[in-house]
Amino acid sequence: MNGFSPKITRRHFGALLAGSAFTLAAPAILRADTGPRLVVIGGGFGGASAARFARINYPDVNVTLIEPYDSFVTCPYGNLILGGRRELPQITHSYDGLRARGVDIVQNWAKDIDPVAKQVTLADDTQVAYDKLIVSPGIGLRWDAIEGYDEAASEIFPHAWMGGDGSQISILRRQLEELPEGGVVGLAIPPNPFRCPPGPYERISMIAHHLKQHNPRAKILAFDAKDGFSKQGLFQEGWEELYGDLIEWIPASEDGTIVAVDPQEKVFISEFGERHKVDVGNVIPPQYAAAIARDTGLADESGWVPVDPLTFAAGTAPDIHVIGDANIGAPMPKSGYVANSTAKQAVASAIADLRGESPPQNPVYFNTCYSHVGEEYGISVAAIFRLDDDGEIAATPDSGGVSPSGPLSEQAHNRRREAEYADAWYDSITTDMFS
Amino acid sequence: MSLLSQALRGGALALLLGAFAPVGAAQAEEIRTPMIAQGCAGCHGQSGAGMGAAPRIAGYGRDAFIATWEAFRDDERPATIMNRIAPGYTDEEVAELADYFSQLR
Ligand SMILES: Cc1cc2nc3c(=O)[nH]c(=O)nc-3n(C[C@H](O)[C@H](O)[C@H](O)COP(=O)(O)OP(=O)(O)OC[C@H]3O[C@@H](n4cnc5c(N)ncnc54)[C@H](O)[C@@H]3O)c2cc1C
Secondary structure, eight states: OOOOOOOOOOOOHHHHHTOOSHHHHOOOBSOOOSSOEEEEEOOSHHHHHHHHHHHHHOTTSEEEEEOSSSEEEOSTTHHHHHTTSOOGGGGEEESHHHHHTTOEEEOSOEEEEETTTTEEEETTSOEEEOSEEEEOOOEEEOTTTSBTOSTTGGGTSOOOOSOTTSHHHHHHHHHHHTOOTTOEEEEEEOOSSOSOTTHHHHHHHHHHHHHHHHOTTOEEEEEESSSOOTTHHHHHHHHHHHHGGGEEEEOGGGTOOEEEEETTTTEEEETTOOEEEOSEEEEOOOEEEOHHHHHTTOSOTTSSBOBOTTTOEETTEEEEEEOGGGBOOTTSOSOHHHHHHHHHHHHHHHHHHHTTOOOOSSOOEEEEEEEEEETTEEEEEEEEEEEOTTSOEEEOTTOOEEOOOOOHHHHHHHHHHHHHHHHHHHHHHHHHHHO | OOHHHHHHHHHHHHHHHOTTSOHHHHHHTTSOOOHHHHTTHHHHOGGGOOBTTBOOOTTOOHHHHHHHHHHHHTTOSOOSSHHHHGGGSOHHHHHHHHHHHHHOO
16 A cells, blocks of 8 residues: 655754755756746645646646645545445546646655755655645544554554545445444544544444445444534434434543544443444544645644635745645635635635735635435535634635424425535536546 | 736647547636636536536526525525525625626536
């Protein structure tokens, strides 16, 4: 598997400004075309959207996209694989569409950034020079947060919370298919903030959807490090109606926080020492920004990167714009839609700055997160974000919010429509990233 | 470079590079999508062309677009989600959206 463990020493941009020996050490420059150079790290929701948007709107700009995998497996709709309603190829996207638009795809890991020389160093020590850098590397998993949960353990208790090469979601699917009759599926759900607030609960729903058809005496124990979650009322209403007592959600206040696991014994251990035996375990660990954002000192003590809400320029390095899950975007959720929406503002701001213009004013950042609760049963939460008088990101008052609640007998039409709209969202957003 | 010549270059390049998108979409790209309309592409397809169950909004008459938006905003038109989205935009923004989508074919 394509693991990422570069031996990079932690260096701070502040210290770098004093002078960098790095440029001298590795002078190889990957490309030297005329025209401004926009380099993008990460070919996911933020990065692919940024690269495509830049090529369409600024044809004179050279765009290089650095991404280690040869195709992108989306996390969105991964839960539908668990529900038996999608196959891996349907959520795997090629970079050929971006290539056809003239994006230079460099298949490699970025391992360092020199903000003074304005160069990215790749895993093989080649360097890529930039005028503006967009960083959208997504999340990293805090392997130290749950005792006993490391990369090796994730082969037994998959997280399936990063697309990668698709193996994580495939392991979890196979384990569900092989679950003994009447077996127990455990989930460990992290505290805020984390990637995709409704994601774990859509996952519970889709696992239940699978079990109800193929293993109806099985049980889901969902251990949560929180006492509440996104679209909670709607999810719980749907669970009760569709799956009865197949699902048990255990909040933090009822000892739901999982602090340790024993993958060999297949045990989850709670905060108060309770040992829960599971047959299949999906551990979604606490998160922070991906390594490239932390090891370079872009992230602060929280593990996430502070950015200017108007331009997404990193606090420590004005020519580096950090978008997607890696930044501190609250109250915006860490969602693919937000990554896509903010990617465009970040690129437009970066190019404007190169041209000596000001960034687009009064931006609107848009989000809708759909979740599938069952077959023909979709729910959503929407929000329109703007900058408030203090320049901070805020949801637009009296707008957005969640789908109406109510029993299926009243809401069947809306639930079916929202499931269809969710499919339309998936196809539209991936077109806006990769076509 | 003017916005128009820039947009034309983008379109010409798109055509040159061939079959990655239907010709209609490549032509639509010649009309630069304003930032305010970028979010729409997440559901309604490229240049408002529609996608699956999400209806086409390209080519919507300007006045009809605004009237429909206001009906969503006032919850006077059946909706699952546009009635939540519509109140989040100002009149000026809705007018800009209407201008843009009504220009598209
Ligand atoms: C189960 C699940 C369901 C979800 N459902 C939805 C949904 O319905 N709607 C929604 O809007 N969002 C959803 N999300 C959230 C969405 O997946 C993320 O918010 C989104 O992927 C964030 O985009 P990003 O660009 O920050 O990161 P990513 O999309 O993860 O992209 C990061 C990319 O950077 C690459 N990378 C990492 N490090 C480096 C490096 N050093 N050098 C080069 N490349 C690097 C990675 O390989 C990856 O391709 C879901 C998430 C999960 C887990």
